[in-house]
Amino acid sequence: MLHIHALTKRFVAENEVVCAVDGLSLDVQPGEVYGLLGPNGAGKTTTLRMVLGLVVPDDGYTEVAGVRTSVDPFAAKSKLGFVSASDGVYPWLSVREMLLYFADLYGVSPDEAVERLKMLADVMDIKALLDRRAGTLSTGQRQRVTLVRGLIHDPPVMLLDEPTRGLDVVGVQTIFRYIAHLRQVGKAVVVCTHRLDEAERLCDNFGLLHRGKLRYHGTLSALREASGRQHLVEMFDDLMNPSSALNETNA
Numbered sequence: 590m591l592h593i594h595a596l597t598k599r600f601v602a603e604n605e606v607v608c609a610v611d612g613l614s615l616d617v618q619p620g621e622v623y624g625l626l627g628p629n630g631a632g633k634t635t636t637l638r639m640v641l642g643l644v645v646p647d648d649g650y651t652e653v654a655g656v657r658t659s660v661d662p663f664a665a666k667s668k669l670g671f672v673s674a675s676d677g678v679y680p681w682l683s684v685r686e687m688l689l690y691f692a693d694l695y696g697v698s699p700d701e702a703v704e705r706l707k708m709l710a711d712v713m714d715i716k717a718l719l720d721r722r723a724g725t726l727s728t729g730q731r732q733r734v735t736l737v738r739g740l741i742h743d744p745p746v747m748l749l750d751e752p753t754r755g756l757d758v759v760g761v762q763t764i765f766r767y768i769a770h771l772r773q774v775g776k777a778v779v780v781c782t783h784r785l786d787e788a789e790r791l792c793d794n795f796g797l798l799h800r801g802k803l804r805y806h807g808t809l810s811a812l813r814e815a816s817g818r819q820h821l822v823e824m825f826d827d828l829m830n831p832s833s834a835l836n837e838t839n840a
């Protein structure tokens with residue numbers, strides 16, 4: 590469903606070339622939650638930006654539900670949902686107006702948009718908020734609305750960038766429920782996060798990114814076997830240390 594092949598992006602900053610993403614390849618299938626994990630500067634955001642068509646790769650390509658982003662960026666975007674911790678809302682619109690506006694931007698017919706809104710409002714418990722002005726919502730309410738917005742055009746692939754950043758326990762649980770819903774309805778999901786404890790609970794497969802390279806990818810049990818470590822946080826420690834066993838195994 591999401592296919593990333595040999596994706597590479599270099600930036601020049603202060604006369605130095607930084608290879609932000611270096612030959613990254615991965616696949617995410619329908620109903621799979623893939624954790625793209627890495628320390629600050631590992632290349633996670635640059636990868637998402639290339640999938641979204643916001644940054645042009647130097648090499649490689651991404652395909653979203655069979656559509657190559659570089660060939661038809663609009664079609665690729667229409668098959669993607671994106672949720673980030675920094676999502677905002679249009680404060681002067683009601684929640685209903687804003688969500689129907691986004692549906693329209695994505696080319697969803699008015700009847701279908703109303704149906705989808707009804708269904709998602711139930712799933713994410715925002716029925717009581719639909720006629721409130723978006724600017725008056727609490728952080729948790731706004732979060733639920735932006736989660737619905739990501740799904741309003743029913744994309745087959747969902748990208749979540751640091752979805753739990755800055756949220757309290759209730760907000761984090763909402764994200765967990767949302768991801769469970771995405772898996773259940775067969776979306777291919779990529780979650781970028783620093784929260785390794787959450788990733789262990791949420792994801793089916795993992796990619797450990799370090800300095801733009803995918804140093805390891807697979808299930809948690811495969812990763813445990815390869816690294817001799819129980820938890821992702823210990824594996825990351827090894828990854829950051831050039832003499833570690835994990836680096837020798839997977840470099």
Ligand SMILES: Nc1ncnc2c1ncn2[C@@H]1O[C@H](COP(=O)(O)OP(=O)(O)OP(=O)(O)O)[C@@H](O)[C@H]1O
Binds near residue numbers: 630
């Ligand atoms: N527009 C840019 N110009 C120059 N360098 C950039 C640009 N965007 C990203 N980089 C560099 O590319 C590397 C990867 O950055 P990126 O933001 O993708 O990492 P990240 O894994 O998302 O990090 P974080 O978790 O801190 O958000 C970093 O070294 C960053 O400084």
